[in-house]
Amino acid sequence: MGKEVERAKIAVMKANENNKVVMVSSGDPGVYGMAGIVLEIAAQEKTGIPIEILPGITAASAASALLGAPLISDFAVISLSDLLTPLEKIEKRLELASQADMSIVLYNPKSQDRIEPLTRAYEIMMKYINPDTPIGIVRQAGREGQTAKITTLKNLLNEEIDMVTTIVIGNSATKTVNEKMITARGYNITN
Amino acid sequence: MGKEVERAKIAVMKANENNKVVMVSSGDPGVYGMAGIVLEIAAQEKTGIPIEILPGITAASAASALLGAPLISDFAVISLSDLLTPLEKIEKRLELASQADMSIVLYNPKSQDRIEPLTRAYEIMMKYINPDTPIGIVRQAGREGQTAKITTLKNLLNEEIDMVTTIVIGNSATKTVNEKMITARGYNITN
Numbered sequence: 001m002g003k004e005v006e007r008a009k010i011a012v013m014k015a016n017e018n019n020k021v022v023m024v025s026s027g028d029p030g031v032y033g034m035a036g037i038v039l040e041i042a043a044q045e046k047t048g049i050p051i052e053i054l055p056g057i058t059a060a061s062a063a064s065a066l067l068g069a070p071l072i073s074d075f076a077v078i079s080l081s082d083l084l085t086p087l088e089k090i091e092k093r094l095e096l097a098s099q100a101d102m103s104i105v106l107y108n109p110k111s112q113d114r115i116e117p118l119t120r121a122y123e124i125m126m127k128y129i130n131p132d133t134p135i136g137i138v139r140q141a142g143r144e145g146q147t148a149k150i151t152t153l154k155n156l157l158n159e160e161i162d163m164v165t166t167i168v169i170g171n172s173a174t175k176t177v178n179e180k181m182i183t184a185r186g187y188n189i190t191n
Numbered sequence: 192m193g194k195e196v197e198r199a200k201i202a203v204m205k206a207n208e209n210n211k212v213v214m215v216s217s218g219d220p221g222v223y224g225m226a227g228i229v230l231e232i233a234a235q236e237k238t239g240i241p242i243e244i245l246p247g248i249t250a251a252s253a254a255s256a257l258l259g260a261p262l263i264s265d266f267a268v269i270s271l272s273d274l275l276t277p278l279e280k281i282e283k284r285l286e287l288a289s290q291a292d293m294s295i296v297l298y299n300p301k302s303q304d305r306i307e308p309l310t311r312a313y314e315i316m317m318k319y320i321n322p323d324t325p326i327g328i329v330r331q332a333g334r335e336g337q338t339a340k341i342t343t344l345k346n347l348l349n350e351e352i353d354m355v356t357t358i359v360i361g362n363s364a365t366k367t368v369n370e371k372m373i374t375a376r377g378y379n380i381t382n
Contacts, residue, residue: 005378028248030255036263036376043368044380051371055256055333057219057246064221065246072227073276074284076267076293084377085264093265093291100287101280102267142246177234180242185227186275187196189235 008037015042015049028058032079032107060105063138063166066148068180070136070168075103080110080117087117094121098128103174103183106167122156125169129153134176136168137161150181199228206233206240219249223270223298251296254329254357257339259371261327261359266294271301271308278308285312289319294365294374297358313347316360320344325367327359328352341372 007023015021025034035053042051064071076097082090097104104125110118131154139162140146151159153169161167174183198214206212216225226244233242255262267288273281288295295316301309322345330353331337342350344360352358364375 005380008380028252028255030252030260030262032263032376035256036260036373037378037380039260039368039371039373040375040378040380043371043373053256053260055248055252057248058252061219061221061246061249061252064219065226065244069221069227069230069244071221071268072223074267074269074281076265076288076291077262078265078293089292090265093293096287096291097267100267100284102269102284102288177230180230180234182227182230182234184231185223187228187231189196189228189231 004034004037005041008034008041011038012041012045012047012049016045016047025056027062028056029053030055031058031077057142059107059141059166060168062141063105063136063148063168066138066141066146067136067150067168068182070134070170070174070181070183071103071105072183072185073103073171073173074100075105076100077105077107079107080121081108082114082117087120090117091120091124094124098125101171103171104169106169108163109165109167110161111163118161119157125153129169130172133172134170134174134181136181138166138168140164141166150176150179195225195228196232199225199232202229203232203236203238203240207236207238218253219247220244221246222249222251222268248333250298250332250357251359253332254296254327254339254359257329257332257337258327258341258359259373261325261361261365261372261374262294262296263374263376264294264362264364265291266296267291268296268298270298271312272299273305273308278311281308282311282315285315289316292362294362295360297360299354300356300358301352302354309352310348316344320360321363324363325361325365325372327372329357329359331355332357341367341370
């Protein structure tokens with residue numbers, strides 16, 4: 001984590017020395033990306049440098065496009081990384097989001113040393129969400145070697161999941177049709 | 192609403208007649224966009240046409256970039272349009288999201304004939320969220336004439352809001368610094 005803070009400090013320092021600086025951040029810099037820490041450091045250093053943030057395509061959108069249209073209605077985005085957020089807070093958000101019948105996107109679901117949050121997320125979601133709800137497991141969304149697989153919530157822990165995996169859990173209106181995850185929005189489509 | 196269904200039906204029909212068809216949808220087609228209805232119609236018509244979805248930058252990301260970094264941590268995306276989703280369901284999602292201390296993004300907050308959902312959303316959020324929490328009001332995000340304003344939750348109903356407005360409500364870690372909305376992620380940035 002120290003690396004992000006250090007990168008942001010160097011960028012702000014260089015900009016403060018009258019350089020044009022670009023900080024590159026994958027996905028959308030505003031979603032678990034570098035935009036926040038750069039603004040925080042700039043505020044702390046009381047520099048008056050102008051900072052422009054260019055939005056990007058976040059993993060929720062990239063993964064969703066590969067899976068079909070699982071996020072066509074309301075959804076929650078939750079990171080399972082407990083490095084900066086206490087696990088109890090993550091669990092509370094999962095409890096509430098699961099009861100809201102919103103689709104849920106899980107970022108940073110698991111790393112080699114961090115397995116517990118995903119197990120807890122599974123247990124919490126299984127309390128409130130139908131175990132047969134379609135879920136999508138996407139790796140490297142939008143990058144070379146991207147993969148997408150659709151299964152159901154009850155099988156979540158049997159899947160290969162790591163830090164570059166994005167998990168999309170459907171809501172009660174999500175179906176799998178022609179190998180696509182589709183969350184029905186409620187249109188009347190009969191002829 | 193009929194127009195979306197009709198557009199999707201025409202697109203699927205044309206594709207089924209061996210044409211290459213592109214359906215254009217603003218923002219991310221997978222977030223309240225045309226991806227869902229096109230997949231639904233294609234499934235209903237039992238066509239085997241291949242459909243590729245290209246993700247885009249959704250209003251949450253575009254608005255967030257103008258405001259600062261309000262969505263750097265977990266957040267919920269909720270549409271206040273009750274045309275396809277019953278108001279009780281929207282209210283329940285707002286109740287739960289407000290208690291989760293996640294940032295919240297409101298899409299389609301209000302139209303000329305639809306004012307009640309925004310009033311209800313305000314009442315619900317004021318029950319659980321500190322009234323001094325920073326919020327951002329963004330119009331035409333990413334388009335010509337875009338505007339962004341930061342105020343606090345308690346002032347929400349005094350703002351000019353319409354269908355092309357996106358509203359971003361911070362969480363308990365969101366501050367306004369140098370006219371930017373920043374949600375602290377928890378980094379230790381002291382020297």
